[in-house]
Amino acid sequence: MSRTEIKIGGFGGQGVILTGFIIGKAASIFDMKNATMTQAFGPEARGSACSSQVIVSEDKIRYPYVKRPNVMVMMSQEAFNKFSPQIDPHGIMLIEEELVDPAGLPDTVTVYSIPATRIAEELGKKIVLNMVMTGFFTAVSRIISREAARKAVADSVPPGSENLNLNAFEKGYEWGLKQLEG
Amino acid sequence: MSVIDELQQAVKNSPRQSPGDEHPMSNFLRMDRIPHIWCPTCGIGTTVNCFAQALERCSIPLDDVAVVSGIGCTGRVAGYVKTDSFHTTHGRAIPFATGLRLGNPKLKVVVFSGDGDLFSIGGNHFNHAARRNLDMTVICVNNFNYAMTGGQVAPTSPTDSVLTTSPYGNFETPFNLPFLAESVGATFVARWTALHIHRVTESMIKALMKPGFSFIEIIAPCPTIFERKNKFGDGLDRLKFYHDNSEIIHGAPTKDVDIGLRNKIIVGEFVDIERPTFIESMNAYLKRRLGSDYDIYEG
Amino acid sequence: MDGDHACCEGALAAGCRFVAGYPITPSTAVVERFARRIPRVGGVFIQMEDELASSIAIQGAVWAGKKAMTVTSGPGYSLMMEHIGLAVMTECPCVFVNVQRGGPSTGLPTLPGQADMMQARWGSHGDYEIIALCPDSPQECFDFMIDAFNLSEQYRVPVMFMMDECIGHMIEKVTIPEADKIDVTPRNYTKLPPDQYLPFKPAENMVPEMVKAGDGYRIHVTGLTHDYRGYPVMSADCQEELVHRLVNKINRNEEKIRxxxxxxxxxxxxxxxxxxxxxxxxxxxxxxxxxxxxxxxxxxxxxxxxxxxxxxxxxxxxxxxxxxxxxxxxxxxxxxxxxxxxxxxxxxxxxxxxxxxxxxxxxxxxxxxxxxxx
CATH class of the missing domain: 3.40.50.920 (Rossmann fold)
Incomplete structure (x- = not known):
């Protein structure tokens, strides 16, 4: 299947949008595929359940929204509760394991989890949790290449913070590889 | 007592909550709309709390109160208060309130909105409502920017403020709101910051009880945008800034209370004068001219 | 009596007791007459600072319990578009009179036009239906103003009263019937107590019942897409239900309004x-x-x-x-x-x-x- 639908959810301020942006950029600019990103947000700037949606495809993308995500990345319980019923029954669910209890998913969904916030805190900056999540996503989902993802991260974060963010990405990536093995 | 002490006192005095208790504000807030949309440490919620206390202390029945807001972060106040409440179009809260008040003079009409809504797109309406001395209290939460749309420069943004549409710093001169309000005829004018919660409440009580057009400016932190973009830290850092940089001068000449980006902020009650209200003047003039053909208008 | 004056008298006969306006040729005579007449019948006229203000002040007065209208001509009508949309969305019964003159822009202030008909229909952003009436004589300015107010109450919709300069300034005989011969539709206030009342739940005819501020219902009214409670809901489903009803309550009753x-x-x-x-x-x-x-x-x-x-x-x-x-x-x-x-x-x-x-x-x-x- 050429079209892969990805939905990333969390609360405002977690970097949900940037995660989607990096995945889309990696796919479209550095992996030479097609990607469309849309986002959903309310009037509030902080704290509400928000989501970004990315479609990655070999072909031209027409219908712009995600209908039945093949991959979900959920970083808050509120987002999980709101969005998880949409998941493809054979899809994969990536969660922030200390913030999300993945109850109620069909058995056919594969769940991978990571304490992304804690890993980010250990790196000294809680706000890079989305980069940990991006690395984790890259390893587990294999939709975008590691090289493309690294380039997209370096290209999307504020100048001077590349190393910190790439470090966070690598921590997430390693965690993902371990999960795949185990 | 310093403002920080006041704040701590207020926290200490606030009733302890146990799980299952009804929220102390549940009579005043639309609890079915909570949580609200405001960011953590935003100053708007504080002003709503002060307003609730002011109403309670004035013993104004909530059924007699109508809150009118325009558009923007503060414009959402009308959506959370459990009075008759109207969320109108951008800038037009005051003319809506004009019709509401004239339609039913028994209503206590309060306009609760932001600086951009009231003084940019709605500026002319503010001038004329004050000039007419219409019976209403206008509460302006001034966070120095258009926060709902992501932080654009506003007519109140201090010179040098960095915002998304003043990326190299604001080179315009901002409004001095108390000076403007006094010039156009407001009968009560006060300014506080969101730190001065008791004083905000006290001024609100005075404004609510005073006939005519009363105006309160409350300077409030916008941690997500204004404070972040201008490197003031978070909301708490900004309250500390208010604490260290506010000077209370009651009766200060309003022309002297303009605000610089990192300067001292003069706060206080600046204007408190008497002047016939729109309805008083209308009734007096029309009775004099029309005699028995005119019945005193009471709604 | 000319059409402008007859329009004012028709509004008063229909129970209009709040008028906000701003002077503009050729509609000025209407506000002038209101300024003289309305204080004698227990109402309020206010000359607002502009048409933006006039067109929303009347809506404040409606929620305070008054029947209300504003009146203008082309350029002022353009400024009022914002609040025609608000009145549609909040289902605020009120009347907008447009004494049409030649346009575009300042155009022909003292000469007639009929070129605002599509603006009346589509001028505010978004999709909606309104009601528009066109009188052809001063007598009809009186008679159909009453219809305009009645329709606005019946369907909770802003009604456009589309006159033109010619009729506005044309003087003819106007017969004003006895007050008890004039059919006036009262506002449809709910009889439900506050704990059972939902301000935007459609009753029969797809039109919700009303309340006014100060009656203890503590309603919330917003121009945002809203549910039956009046609370904002940002979803395509709510938009579909609300806006479709706003359109249908007029379209499906076209034969009755005809x-x-x-x-x-x-x-x-x-x-x-x-x-x-x-x-x-x-x-x-x-x-x-x-x-x-x-x-x-x-x-x-x-x-x-x-x-x-x-x-x-x-x-x-x-x-x-x-x-x-x-x-x-x-x-x-x-x-x-x-x-x-x-x-x-x-x-x-x-x-x-x-x-x-x-x-x-x-x-x-x-x-x-x-x-x-x-």
């Missing part, structure tokens, strides 16, 4: 369609054409919006050629053409305003339409 006056159309080969002052000119044109042997009748639209589609379709099905006469270069004309579905010739007798039609101009179109048939 007000047309048909003259001699049964045996006619050609039917002239017109509204407002142009309908009067058309009567003379029809007489002229009949002298030349054309069987022609008149369909006068008093209610232009919602558009009486079925009536036009019926005329087309009967094979009658149609001539649309209006003071613009084709606004209602395209509505007529749409409903005729290509079955019959549809001709426009139009011009840019500044003067009423020349009788001969309409007569020529009638003759031309007749030729198209044969």
């Amino acid at each position: 007000h047309i006056i048909a003259t001699d159309i049964e045996d006619a080969d050609v039917v002239v369609i017109a509204y407002g002052i142009t309908a009067r000119v058309a009567v003379d044109a029809i007489a002229l054409a009949r002298k030349q042997g054309v069987k022609v009748g008149l369909l006068r639209l008093v209610v232009v919006w919602p558009f009486p589609e079925a009536v036009i379709r019926d005329l087309a099905n009967k094979g009658k050629a149609l001539v649309m006469a209006e003071m613009n270069y084709g606004q209602i004309y395209y509505e007529v053409e749409r409903c005729a579905q290509g079955k019959v010739p549809v001709l426009l007798a139009g011009h840019g305003g500044g003067d009423v039609h020349k009788t001969e101009a309409i007569a020529e179109k009638i003759v031309e339409a007749n030729k198209c048939l044969s």
Whole structure:
């Protein structure tokens, strides 16, 4: 299947949008595929359940929204509760394991989890949790290449913070590889 | 007592909550709309709390109160208060309130909105409502920017403020709101910051009880945008800034209370004068001219 | 009495007790008369700072329990568009009077036009339906103002009263009936207690019942898309339910709202369609054409919006050629053409305003339409 639908959810301020942006950029600019990103947000700037949606495809993308995500990345319980019923029954669910209890998913969904916030805190900056999540996503989902993802991260974060963010990405990536093995 | 002490006192005095208790504000807030949309440490919620206390202390029945807001972060106040409440179009809260008040003079009409809504797109309406001395209290939460749309420069943004549409710093001169309000005829004018919660409440009580057009400016932190973009830290850092940089001068000449980006902020009650209200003047003039053909208008 | 004055008296007779306005030719006489008259009947007139303010002050007064209106002309009408949308969205019953003059922009302040008809229909952003009435005499300015207020209460919709400069300034005899002979629709206030009342839950007729501020219902009213409680809901589903109802409550009641006056159309080969002052000119044109042997009748639209589609379709099905006469270069004309579905010739007798039609101009179109048939 050429079209892969990805939905990333969390609360405002977690970097949900940037995660989607990096995945889309990696796919479209550095992996030479097609990607469309849309986002959903309310009037509030902080704290509400928000989501970004990315479609990655070999072909031209027409219908712009995600209908039945093949991959979900959920970083808050509120987002999980709101969005998880949409998941493809054979899809994969990536969660922030200390913030999300993945109850109620069909058995056919594969769940991978990571304490992304804690890993980010250990790196000294809680706000890079989305980069940990991006690395984790890259390893587990294999939709975008590691090289493309690294380039997209370096290209999307504020100048001077590349190393910190790439470090966070690598921590997430390693965690993902371990999960795949185990 | 310093403002920080006041704040701590207020926290200490606030009733302890146990799980299952009804929220102390549940009579005043639309609890079915909570949580609200405001960011953590935003100053708007504080002003709503002060307003609730002011109403309670004035013993104004909530059924007699109508809150009118325009558009923007503060414009959402009308959506959370459990009075008759109207969320109108951008800038037009005051003319809506004009019709509401004239339609039913028994209503206590309060306009609760932001600086951009009231003084940019709605500026002319503010001038004329004050000039007419219409019976209403206008509460302006001034966070120095258009926060709902992501932080654009506003007519109140201090010179040098960095915002998304003043990326190299604001080179315009901002409004001095108390000076403007006094010039156009407001009968009560006060300014506080969101730190001065008791004083905000006290001024609100005075404004609510005073006939005519009363105006309160409350300077409030916008941690997500204004404070972040201008490197003031978070909301708490900004309250500390208010604490260290506010000077209370009651009766200060309003022309002297303009605000610089990192300067001292003069706060206080600046204007408190008497002047016939729109309805008083209308009734007096029309009775004099029309005699028995005119019945005193009471709604 | 001229049309402007009659409009004011009609509004007062309909129970209007709050007027906010801003001076603009050729509607100024209406606000001047309100300023003199309304204090004597227990109402309030306020001259606001601009038309933006006027058009929302009346809505404040409506929620305070008054019947209210504003009045303006082209440039002011453009400024009011924002609040026509607000009145539609909040289902605020009120009346907007537009004494049409020539446009665009400042145009012809002292001369007539009929070119704001599509603006009345579509001027505010978003999708909606309103009601628009077109009087053709000072008498009708009185009579149909009462209809305008009644319709606004019945459907909780802003009603556009589309006069023109000619009628506004034209003086004719106006008969004002006894007060007890005037049918006034009261506001439909709910009888439900506050704990059972939902301010935007449609009752019969798809129209919700109302309350006013200060009655203890503690309602919330917003221009945002909202649920039955009046609370904002940002979703496509809520939008669909709300906006579809706002559109349907007018469209599905079109037959009830319909007000047309048909003259001699049964045996006619050609039917002239017109509204407002142009309908009067058309009567003379029809007489002229009949002298030349054309069987022609008149369909006068008093209610232009919602558009009486079925009536036009019926005329087309009967094979009658149609001539649309209006003071613009084709606004209602395209509505007529749409409903005729290509079955019959549809001709426009139009011009840019500044003067009423020349009788001969309409007569020529009638003759031309007749030729198209044969």
